[in-house]
Amino acid sequence: MLARRPIRPTSQTATVPAPYGINIVDTASSLPATDAVALVNMIRGQYGLRSRSGYREWVTGIGEEVRTLLSFQGGLAANDKLFACSQTGIWDATSSTTTPATSHAWGTADANSGRCIGYGFTKLDGTHVLTVCDETNGYTYYTESSGLWTTPVAGAGAGEVDGVDPADLVFVLAWKHRLWFVKRDSSLAYYLPVDQITGTVAPFDFGPQFRKGGFLVGLWSWTGDGGAGIDDHLVAISSAGDVVIYGGTDPDTVGGFGVVGVWSVGAVPVGRRIATDNGGDLLILSALGVLPVSRLPTGGSLVIEDAYASRKIGPVLGQELTDRGSDLGWDLRIHPEDKTLVITTPDEGGLYREQWALSLNGNGWAQHIGVPMNCLEAWKGKLYFGTEDGRVCINDGDVDNNQLAGSANSVAIEWSGLSAFSDLGTAEWKVGKMARPKFMTDGTDPQWTVEARYDFDRHEIGTVPFVAGTGTVGVWDVGIWDVSVWGSGVGTAGYWRGLSGMGSAMALAWKGSSQSRTTLVGFGVMFEASSGAL
DSSP states (O other), rough: OOOOOOOOEEEEOOOOOOOOOEEEOOGGOOOTTTTTEEEESSSEETTTTEEEOOOOEEEHHHHHSOOOOEEEOOOOOOGGEEEEEEEEEEOSSSSSSSSSOOEOSSSOOOOSSTTTEEEEOOTTTTEEEEEEEETTTEEEEEEETEEEEOOOSSSSTTEEEEOGGGGGGGEEEEEETEEEETTTTTSSSEEEOTOSSSSEEEEOOOGGTTOOOOEEEEEEEEEEESSSSSSEEEEEEEEEEEEEEEEOOOOOSSSSEEEEEEEEEOOOOOOOOEEEEETTEEEEEEEEEEGGGGGGGTTOOOTSGGOOOOGGGGHHHHHHHHTTTTOOOOEEEOOOOOOTEEEOOOOOSSSSOOOEEEEEOOOEEEEEOOOSEEEEEETTEEEEOOTTOOOOOEEOOOOOOOBBGGGGGBBOEEEEEOOOOOTTOSEEEEEEEEEEEEESSSSSSEEEEEEETTTOOOOOSSSOOOOOOOOEEEEEOOOOOOOOOSSTTOEEOOOOOOOOEEEEEEEEEEEEESSSOOOOOOEEEEEEEEOOOO
């Protein structure tokens, strides 16, 4: 009797790990499992993708758009301040309240007042000041010892500014212990003598270095190697996207201050918050993407996508900057608690606010929707943001819109994503049977659903019934791994759910909501393989 040939089973299983972030640049058929086709309101964290941080109200009652937030660190922690700038003035947002007080009233209130740049400055005698330049009202400063604001006027007297009208100054930077200012609608900067906050300024024209023309947007400090060792360099950026790096110390000394190099990074968005520090580097936002200044002196081509931190979302971010670069609302800041780079975009016609977030731990990008960020500022280890409806909020917690009136007003955070398409180890056609997401949660289990997508179908899951899991308490040597709760209230959730459809390349789409910190670790997937289409 002849032995029968064993029949190869058609049901197979695979593991799909949680991706790091979005990749819309590389070929869809060759994306690694660490990349996602789409990712909304999740970010790379410990063990996988976690739900993005929510937000809670900190200050309400300002009554008009919060256009800028300014942080101040004094000599004593008790004197630290958070200020919110609006059209009419500067508000004290240091303490959580529904009735904030005006700290300083603008002399002129218009469409641009309240759009400020601030920089802390400590004099050699220990005096701490917050220097501020407003787009309309010019230069003013806050002194820790008095708790008062002072607005210098033009003149040669004590406490005045000579050489330029301080009302025309729209940007301030403390560099190598002297204050530098930018004059409105010009290529001119002005600097004070070392250790002075008023006095006679000296002009410096950056215009001859701007190959593409435009006006001087602002000045930034960059700690890097410009060819002569590590030093603090002065970076000037024009409205046409020219970046000029200067080295040296004293612009008054011949040979003591000079150009390191000039580069073009493409058009920059309107506004002056187009660059931010990141661990000694300087990140610049332009139509070409987010560029670390450290890549400029290396001599590499800026046409190469790998030069940009935003490479994997380059096309969509570049298109947004092209379409809406002339609209106010662009900003980028480091989120100190989440360890992310956050880029805000202008209001989308009153429909929604969107941010792009880069995990600095996993180097993965995600799209964040539903957080009404109008301006950003890090203070005391938290990221604060102002809103168009006159609030200051903190970007933390696990729910959205946690109001001062009580947490009952908060809402769950909704999230979704689409994994990379994969052949799951076989070139045969796949018929999806079941999938199981694996969640870790700090509290209430998430609501969720999962569906299969085939052959590069990218459409998002619509409104469907969600599956809610129930976490269980684990006992060591008895509890089941990936099912039971292990230590510190961290639970797991996720059940097998049926799939439909078929194709040669398969991806998993997911959608859900949560009211506690939720991390997607990955998926288990069961499918049948067939040598041909059924």
